[in-house]
Amino acid sequence: MSGNVGIVIVSHSPLVAEGAADMVRQMVGDEVPLAWCGGNPEGGLGTSVQSIMDAIDRVWSEKGVAILVDLGGAETNSEMAIEMLPDDRQGRVVVCNAPIVEGAVMAATEASGGASLDQVRRTAEELSPQ
């Protein structure tokens, strides 16, 4: 399992993040390390840099980690979380510019076949208007 790129789902809502993760699990299976997080540090809607860093840690793979986000703050906080990782990990975590649910499923599908981080990201980003 650690041979595949990991996927992290970051939403303002824990329910959205968990739901998207459920869909990935059902559609793609267990071959991909998968974690989700959502909600601000008080448990309201928002995102938490610490929770994102913890999620990256849970799915860590030597091949890297792809993050799927919903709206603005989730992206900014994910980029902040990446910068706060140890130097040797920073270059192996990317935020995908893709819709969160579809992007997570597509990224995980690609990752489950052993694709590289770059391939995983490109597959997810094919969903976004060019």
Place this chain on the structure above:
Amino acid sequence: MTTRLLITTVGSRLIEHADELTRLDQAIGDGDHGVNMRRGFEAVLADLDAIAAKPLNEALKQVGMTLVMKVGGASGPLYGTLFSEIGKALGDEVTPATVAAAVDAAIQKVKARGKSDIGQKTMLDVLVPVQAAIAAGNLGAIRTAAADAAAATVPMKAIRGRASFLGDRSIGHMDPGARSSQLIVESVLDVVEGRA
């Protein structure tokens, strides 16, 4: 000017204005700016003894890190970056010239973090003219520059952040981030001018 007074004044000013910031954000954003800033600065004030014991530059770095970890919205990394980077760029010597240079360095980092620039209805629309006034040594002009700059975001159309989803409908509202930046600038001036 003590570090403690500076941080207390900035923090309590933002907490006092949390409802106003939230109202501004409800008009064009997701309505959490006041709540988020209050959460962040309550966490800063809760840690005040430890933060205020540090030299100013180290204290600012600590304030920034607390905002990053506690805020939970985009304003956390943005204001966290602002405070941290001012702290990183500021040496032991605090003069208008060193502050101007540090704020300029921090503005560049905020631009990168938010993928934004002036004229896009953001906090940068206040920070950039304020930095210019500090750099020009025109300290008496800073308060007016900040107020004018915040007011100037009203007719702007948002390009970045949640407000950009509204397109033309973002026109006619002051940007909440510009307003919170103005509040920070005013509270710092109150301390510097001995009015806090």
